[in-house]
Amino acid sequence: MSPVSIIIPCKNEGKFIKQTIESILDTPCQLPYDIIVVNDGSTDGCCTFLQGSHRKSLSKVKLVNTTGLGSANARNLGVQQSAGEILVFCDAHITVEQDWLEILIEGLLEGGAGAVSPGISNMEVRHAVGYGMTWGEHLEIEWLESTGDVAEVPIAPGGCVAVKREVFQDVGGFERGFQVYGHEDAEFSLKLWLFGYRVEVNPSVVIQHHFRSHHPYEISMDQYAHNALRMAMSHFSATRLGKVIALYSYLEDIEQLVSQLVLESDVLEQRRQYLKRRKYDDDWFMDKFQIPF
Template sequence: MPQVSIVIPCKNEGDLIKQTIESILDTPSQIPYDITVVNDGSTDGCCAFLQSRRKTYPRVKLINTTGIGAANARNLGARRSSGEVLVFCDAHITVEEDWLDLLAEDLGEEGIGAVSPGIANMNQVYAIGYGLTWNEAMEARWLPGPGGIVEVPFAPGGCVAVRREVFYDVGGFERGFRIYGYEDTEFSLKLWLFGYRVLVDPGVVIKHYFRSRHPYPITMEEYAYNAMRLAFSHFNPRRLGNVMNMFSDLKNFGQLVSEILFESDVLEQRRQYFQRRKYDDDWFMEKFQIPL
């Protein structure tokens, strides 16, 4: 039975992070686990209870950072934990009995890269998404319920399980992203292109609080930067051009492209990824009928 490390990035979550941790701790599980919370520059004191009551939460490790962004907070939590299986969760979920055991069990089959549960809206529990896909504008869209465990294009970052060795084999979450955006879909895309499978298990459902306002201050420029960096890393010239055209009307489009090309490692990363990958982006888009 593998040791599981649950990694929870957190920023200005109010009482939700406490609710999430207590839901996990209070839910029966046969599998050994620990929890690492990465408090990424919160200013609302949401993690103060972990600092003042450490003996109450012996399974929980708290790491404080100063705003490194969603992808790098997840990567840091992975580095500072030790489980053979990593489960990345949002800081605003509740879980059900045996959720951890079932997700870890799903990873036992060779070639499985990541597994996600169904994700229900905490305020509308019958609204459940089972993995994600993209539309023609690279916008994430929830998939309907399958009859059993199925392959999906993308495992949502709200809850995704992956074996540690696989996580590091593909390089973890994209280190060059800014603040927030595309970290979950890029990770799943990379798994697929490198030869792993991504699944959703509808037999496991967690509840997720969908907020109207995001805790990270996200600008359109940062969103575009991440989308274009993803495209430079993984897409053929035609598809890369399509993504560039999506953002060409931005006032500082030229500056963003210059920063990606000349102030980051993206071209070397592209070379390495294209050399390493087992499948190309055409194969992926055709497999999942993504019109991009």
């Protein structure tokens, strides 16, 4: 079986990162795997248990310290530091169940999917389970219900998603121009679909996820809007790009955000490259999943 690398970005996760790693390590697994924790500038000491004398019992875990790459690029760095042919991206506030890894990876190796996610349950309200995500008419995230079987979904939740390394590299990984947090999983899933890969959810696996009422680090609306605009400039038609700009028109510096992306970043060149090599366009994607945007 191909070796697996579990990549966990982490910033100010408190007790949850330790619980997440313990859950993974304590769950029996027949597959060889390692865990890459990317500590992206935490200030709460949440990763100190991965250092010093505690290391002996955590031989499968590699700690990588950074100073604030942001959620997308912390994941990309984790890939660079990993060796697995299968990459499994997990949030730092989950718990897993028996056979979770084996079942997810089976969908990649035998089912031919480009990426596979499990059902995601609310750790505090366990009957609330989402099976993949989609967009609403204002590009807001909406959770999907289970169809009872493996199903294609527009967006694989970033809380847990498995992908082959070769597929990850083929699409260029997570968006390198993103700031801090926002839209990482949506952009990655969209890119997979447009480049010809299938994204699925397998309801046979459900992981528990802690849904936070607020982030443990600062995120500005400008940064969140930057990511949405960069995603739109990379993948959307001019009409849809205009709709995304309109969504954030209430921001005082929206014009500056747009001009900075156009004039000071590589997004237009990236757009040209993506449009050249993708197999489908955003109209196809929106029609396929009946997304009213």
